[in-house]
Amino acid sequence: MDALSFVVEMVKALAxxxxxxVLVLLLRRPIAQLVPLLTRLKYKDLELxxxxxxxxxxAEAGEELPPxxxxxxxxxxxxxxxxxxxxxxxRAAVTEAWRQVEVAAVDAAVRNDIHLSPTEATSPxxxxxxLERHRVIDAGKLGLVHDxxxxxxxxxxxxxxxxxxxxxxxxxxxxxxxxxxLATARRGEVG
Numbered sequence: 001m002d003a004l005s006f007v008v009e010m011v012k013a014l015a016x017x018x019x020x021x022v023l024v025l026l027l028r029r030p031i032a033q034l035v036p037l038l039t040r041l042k043y044k045d046l047e048l049x050x051x052x053x054x055x056x057x058x059a060e061a062g063e064e065l066p067p068x069x070x071x072x073x074x075x076x077x078x079x080x081x082x083x084x085x086x087x088x089x090x091r092a093a094v095t096e097a098w099r100q101v102e103v104a105a106v107d108a109a110v111r112n113d114i115h116l117s118p119t120e121a122t123s124p125x126x127x128x129x130x131l132e133r134h135r136v137i138d139a140g141k142l143g144l145v146h147d148x149x150x151x152x153x154x155x156x157x158x159x160x161x162x163x164x165x166x167x168x169x170x171x172x173x174x175x176x177x178x179x180x181x182l183a184t185a186r187r188g189e190v191g
Contacts, residue, residue, distance in 0.1 A: 054167045054174070057147045061174045064140045082172045090168035091155050097175035098152035101145065104182035105131060112136050112187040124149065136185045141178075148175055 001009075086093035105127045109116055114134050120126040128145055131137045137145075151171060155163050 054151060054170045057144065057151065058170055058174050060140075060144055060147065061177055064144050082176075083169060086165050086168040086172060090163040090165050093168040094152055094155040094163060094171050097172040098148060100179050101148060101175050101182070102127075104179040105145070108136055108182040108185050112185075114187075131185075135188050137182075141181065144174075145178060148178065 082093055082097060085096060102124045105124060106116075106121060109121075109127055109130055112131075112134060114130050114136070116127060116130060120130060125146075128137070128142055132139065132142045148171070
């Protein structure tokens with residue numbers, strides 16, 4: 001093989017890898033801007049949808065819920081524990097945050113003298129519908145709670161679902177705001 005044939009073969013072998021590298025370098029900024037807009041990215045067993053949905057729910061919470069407030073000691077310590085749990089097991093943090101929403105919903109029903117059957121009391125969806133029926137929460141907040149529940153279900157029941165620490169922390173903050181709202185919600189205050 002002479003030198004010219006060698007150069008031709010090298011160009012043939014390297015043309016596509018070099019072109020792909022050049023395209024990636026040229027398009028990295030536009031691609032980086034599009035990544036947050038992805039609703040689902042699946043590569044082998046990794047899915048990146050949870051963080052996007054949590055961001056949407058957080059935006060919705062900004063419209064539906066009052067702003068977060070500074071918490072007294074026992075509640076602040078519980079929030080800190082949730083934050084630490086998100087670092088160890090994001091799925092567990094999401095599950096615990098959702099459990100707190102469920103408990104707050106039942107407490108709101110009891111506080112507002114809403115009598116729940118044993119079946120209703122063990123079903124978060126039925127408790128929430130009862131709260132809406134008695135005008136303790138409105139349809140917007142009910143939708144927000146259903147979104148939180150859907151995210152929790154995906155985090156718990158979908159083994160390939162990726163829950164990052166950051167997404168779990170954001171979820172726990174929104175759930176905490178819902179718990180705060182439910183702790184003060186009164187019958188008939190909904191417009």
